[in-house]
Amino acid sequence: MWRIFRRDAVEVLHDERARASLARYFAVMSDEKPAKFMIAKRLPAEFDENGSLEELWLEHEKLTEEFYRLQDALDSGRKSLDDLELPEKSYLDLKIAIANKILEKCHFCNRRCGVNRLKGELGYCKCGTEIAVSSIFEHIGEEPELVPSGTIFTMGCTIRCLHCQNWTICVTGDSLVLLSNGTLIEISRLFDESVNGGLREIHGSLCVPADLSVFSVDESAKIVADFCRGVSKRISSDLIEIRTQTGRKITVTPNHLLYTCYNGLIIPVPAKELKEGDFIATIRFIPDIKGSPAINIGNPVPKVSYKITPPTAISPELCRIIGYLLGDGHIYVNERKEIYEIVFTNTDQDLLEDYINCFKRVFGLAPRVLKRDRIFRAIVRSVDVFNFLREVTPQLLVQSKLREVPPIIMQADNSMVTSFLKGIFDSKATINSRSGEIALYSTNEKLLVQIQTLLCRYGIISQFRLISRKKKKRIERTYKLLITGEDVSRYNLFIGFTSSEKIRKLEKIGVLKASPREHIDVIPNISDLLRDLRTRLRLTQHDVGSLIKGYRHLECKNRPFPRSKLKEMVLFFDERLRSIEELNQRLTKPDWNIIKYCMKTLNISQREIASILNISHSLVKYYMYKESLSAKKFLDKLSAATRCILSSILSDKILLENLSKLKVLVNADILWDKIVKISKLNEKTWVYDIMVQNTNRFIANGFLVHNSQWFESGEIYTPRRLATAIENLRRAGCRNANLVGGEPTPWLEQWLETFKLVNVNIPVVWNSNSYYSEETAKLLAGFVDVYLLDFKYGPFECSKRISDAPNYWDVCTRNHIYGKRYGELIVRVLVLPNHLECCTKHILKWIADNLGRNTRTNVMFQYRPEWRAYEVPELRRRLTAKEMERAIELAKETGLTNFIT
Numbered sequence: 001m002w003r004i005f006r007r008d009a010v011e012v013l014h015d016e017r018a019r020a021s022l023a024r025y026f027a028v029m030s031d032e033k034p035a036k037f038m039i040a041k042r043l044p045a046e047f048d049e050n051g052s053l054e055e056l057w058l059e060h061e062k063l064t065e066e067f068y069r070l071q072d073a074l075d076s077g078r079k080s081l082d083d084l085e086l087p088e089k090s091y092l093d094l095k096i097a098i099a100n101k102i103l104e105k106c107h108f109c110n111r112r113c114g115v116n117r118l119k120g121e122l123g124y125c126k127c128g129t130e131i132a133v134s135s136i137f138e139h140i141g142e143e144p145e146l147v148p149s150g151t152i153f154t155m156g157c158t159i160r161c162l163h164c165q166n167w168t169i170c171v172t173g174d175s176l177v178l179l180s181n182g183t184l185i186e187i188s189r190l191f192d193e194s195v196n197g198g199l200r201e202i203h204g205s206l207c208v209p210a211d212l213s214v215f216s217v218d219e220s221a222k223i224v225a226d227f228c229r230g231v232s233k234r235i236s237s238d239l240i241e242i243r244t245q246t247g248r249k250i251t252v253t254p255n256h257l258l259y260t261c262y263n264g265l266i267i268p269v270p271a272k273e274l275k276e277g278d279f280i281a282t283i284r285f286i287p288d289i290k291g292s293p294a295i296n297i298g299n300p301v302p303k304v305s306y307k308i309t310p311p312t313a314i315s316p317e318l319c320r321i322i323g324y325l326l327g328d329g330h331i332y333v334n335e336r337k338e339i340y341e342i343v344f345t346n347t348d349q350d351l352l353e354d355y356i357n358c359f360k361r362v363f364g365l366a367p368r369v370l371k372r373d374r375i376f377r378a379i380v381r382s383v384d385v386f387n388f389l390r391e392v393t394p395q396l397l398v399q400s401k402l403r404e405v406p407p408i409i410m411q412a413d414n415s416m417v418t419s420f421l422k423g424i425f426d427s428k429a430t431i432n433s434r435s436g437e438i439a440l441y442s443t444n445e446k447l448l449v450q451i452q453t454l455l456c457r458y459g460i461i462s463q464f465r466l467i468s469r470k471k472k473k474r475i476e477r478t479y480k481l482l483i484t485g486e487d488v489s490r491y492n493l494f495i496g497f498t499s500s501e502k503i504r505k506l507e508k509i510g511v512l513k514a515s516p517r518e519h520i521d522v523i524p525n526i527s528d529l530l531r532d533l534r535t536r537l538r539l540t541q542h543d544v545g546s547l548i549k550g551y552r553h554l555e556c557k558n559r560p561f562p563r564s565k566l567k568e569m570v571l572f573f574d575e576r577l578r579s580i581e582e583l584n585q586r587l588t589k590p591d592w593n594i595i596k597y598c599m600k601t602l603n604i605s606q607r608e609i610a611s612i613l614n615i616s617h618s619l620v621k622y623y624m625y626k627e628s629l630s631a632k633k634f635l636d637k638l639s640a641a642t643r644c645i646l647s648s649i650l651s652d653k654i655l656l657e658n659l660s661k662l663k664v665l666v667n668a669d670i671l672w673d674k675i676v677k678i679s680k681l682n683e684k685t686w687v688y689d690i691m692v693q694n695t696n697r698f699i700a701n702g703f704l705v706h707n708s709q710w711f712e713s714g715e716i717y718t719p720r721r722l723a724t725a726i727e728n729l730r731r732a733g734c735r736n737a738n739l740v741g742g743e744p745t746p747w748l749e750q751w752l753e754t755f756k757l758v759n760v761n762i763p764v765v766w767n768s769n770s771y772y773s774e775e776t777a778k779l780l781a782g783f784v785d786v787y788l789l790d791f792k793y794g795p796f797e798c799s800k801r802i803s804d805a806p807n808y809w810d811v812c813t814r815n816h817i818y819g820k821r822y823g824e825l826i827v828r829v830l831v832l833p834n835h836l837e838c839c840t841k842h843i844l845k846w847i848a849d850n851l852g853r854n855t856r857t858n859v860m861f862q863y864r865p866e867w868r869a870y871e872v873p874e875l876r877r878r879l880t881a882k883e884m885e886r887a888i889e890l891a892k893e894t895g896l897t898n899f900i901t
């Protein structure tokens with residue numbers, strides 16, 4: 001997928017300047033040379049762990065020189081890594097021993113806190129002894145040469161930038177989170193309702209613990225319940241609004257991860273990387289909810305005493321009454337005159353009768369019916385019914401544009417929801433027989449979002465539309481929920497209507513037009529996967545085309561694939577595998593017919609057989625033509641060659657893996673919704689996020705979104721688990737292991753331990769703020785392949801004022817020199833507003849003068865005011881075009897030849 005989003009990551013492989021600066025990195029990336037940590041494991045070391053730190057450093061200094069001599073020998077081919085035995089103690093072990101000693105009096109970074117972290121003391125970074133990881137994923141937002149980057153985000157940082165962007169993963173407060181009891185609740189309300197649990201400010205965000213069960217999506221793309229352990233909020237002024245084809249809408253911060261599908265994998269992508277036309281994950285299906293049928297009444301104080309016997313359990317009739325009242329109901333109250341009227345108005349006699357029957361069964365009361373101008377009004381005057389509704393469904397008592405689906409319905413099981421939906425659709429929906437659509441209108445957006453969510457219980461896909469009309473100089477907004485095509489049949493099958501007029505209209509729709517669902521319920525970006533599977537199963541496009549109409553077109557043009565067609569393909573591929581297995585059996589007793597049949601159906605050519613048997617094509621042709629008894633011996637050979645092809649298909653692990661990926665997508669509870677509009681918003685507002693325990697995902701406004709983990713939290717990883725995660729990233733195609741933070745420095749000991757256990761060749765990228773001690777710089781030599789170092793501030797007071805990092809210039813310049821000496825370097829210069837002359841200018845000049853004009857430098861313009869940036873007046877805005885131009889001018893003036901922006 002990164003190939004689509006990041007064309008530059010493909011092109012950079014041919015960029016000579018990048019290749020010159022990062023020659024060894026490119027070689028390690030393509031497995032032509034070993035990563036430094038692999039060499040460090042093979043370099044023998046002699047030392048005593050209990051010796052003094054000075055003694056260990058002396059040995060380290062000696063071995064560092066030896067390491068680089070060994071690396072030269074390996075790189076030039078004079079030696080091979082395979083010839084080097086794993087020593088009892090290695091250079092990497094020596095580094096671990098030193099790092100352990102540093103932990104006793106911590107000085108990994110320039111703060112030199114001196115705390116004994118092994119004894120539980122915490123320094124400025126608050127990092128302990130176990131590495132806390134916030135997320136691990138294939139990052140496609142880094143410099144092109146690094147993408148896709150196997151990125152490990154850890155907790156804790158050694159500086160405090162007031163414009164820190166680590167808090168950028170959030171959604172706006174009105175986003176509706178789907179709880180696992182079926183309720184949709186505004187994320188801001190989740191925060192407000194959890195505040196009693198104890199509010200904490202963690203680096204600019206207000207965080208509260210929570211204990212909630214939310215819906216999420218697991219690895220097999222199924223909706224599951226997960227735990228929400230906390231809610232946080234902070235101010236942001238940089239937002240992206242995304243609208244999709246089905247009318248869903250979400251507003252998120254630019255780094256917020258949403259999910260897309262590429263080559264059968266479900267992959268997180270930052271919102272800022274998405275573009276119109278991309279497909280992102282929304283929910284398609286929600287499993288049935290086992291809600292409790294009991295109704296709690298009489299709970300509020302003062303207790304209500306009923307003269308009638310109010311229902312104590314939810315029933316389909318009660319649900320239908322709620323549906324009718326939400327659609328066409330009205331509750332009239334005059335406390336002074338003690339009038340409490342529940343009124344249902346409709347023109348349809350069937351509905352009126354059904355409403356009256358339901359009412360009698362639920363409350364034992366018969367509504368009085370008035371008729372005027374073909375309009376029926378069913379009226380019940382009862383303080384008891386009113387009190388019941390006030391307690392159980394207060395959402396019906398407000399004005400119609402504020403009405404919502406009551407929680408009693410959202411939390412009910414499907415049999416109840418069916419009855420409710422029938423009530424509201426019967427009373428409120430319109431059916432257009434010509435277009436084959438069912439439409440539901442409301443001025444309340446949330447009500448329709450709730451109904452859209454309820455329809456997901458039946459796998460019914462609905463679309464949301466906003467209709468704006470100018471009325472008396474005011475813009476009137478109405479929302480429309482639309483069910484079309486095949487989903488109308490689903491609606492009819494699972495829910496249906498009571499009104500005979502509506503039933504008739506639905507029948508009239510009859511054979512529906514070409515189902516638009518084919519264009520809505522699709523799986524994007526799977527052409528490569530399908531092509532791969534098809535060829536592995538030895539099928540031609542024509543073979544598949546005879547089953548799936550238009551297959552060739554879909555495969556060649558990488559068109560989104562309709563789920564229904566993909567389902568057929570999966571069955572077809574499964575069947576193909578079964579028939580290959582059967583043929584393989586039959587070939588144990590070969591005859592000419594079966595071999596010929598095999599060759600025909602599996603598209604095996606005589607030439608292919610000839611090459612397996614290492615004989616000439618004409619000989620195969622001759623014997624196959626003869627088919628005589630004299631060719632019996634050859635028949636056995638031919639059968640063996642054919643079985644060889646069959647067995648290779650049956651044991652093809654990639655084929656089976658790709659087929660199971662397809663099965664996951666076909667059965668996924670996800671709808672891949674096309675983005676139709678992306679807008680950037682610049683309004684200062686509160687943004688929210690929740691912390692989800694296992695899946696790190698949740699559902700907001702129907703979208704599947706990634707969560708963020710609190711700064712102080714994160715998941716504890718053992719070095720073994722982290723090593724496996726790194727190996728998996730490499731196997732998934734990542735170009736490197738990108739050690740990020742917070743800041744990777746406090747975790748150096750754990751990183752060294754981890755890489756001792758990593759057994760794949762992967763370049764190590766040290767993605768740091770550059771504020772680490774000289775000791776750390778020495779330990780990184782012979783371990784880190786690429787130093788991805790921030791250079792944030794010039795030689796003045798800016799670093800102290802903005803990042804609480806005194807002496808930054810000296811520390812940072814020293815570490816860049818170490819980086820260049822011991823590895824390859826990419827320097828990141830974040831241009832800050834109004835800091836071009838005091839910072840950017842000095843930094844770029846220093847780089848050109850001290851690291852060389854061809855230093856790979858990323859002049860970054862992505863600064864935006866985040867977190868507490870508002871405390872620094874000049875940081876309250878983004879860069880102006882003039883400032884960006886000036887930064888480029890400065891880079892050119894200094895003579896830098898290898899900078900990117």
Ligand code: SF4
Binds near residue numbers: 106125158
């Ligand atoms: S890593 Fe730095 S901030 Fe953290 S405890 Fe060590 S010296 Fe202090």
Ligand SMILES: [Zn+2]
Binds near residue numbers: 794798838
């Ligand atoms: Zn400055």
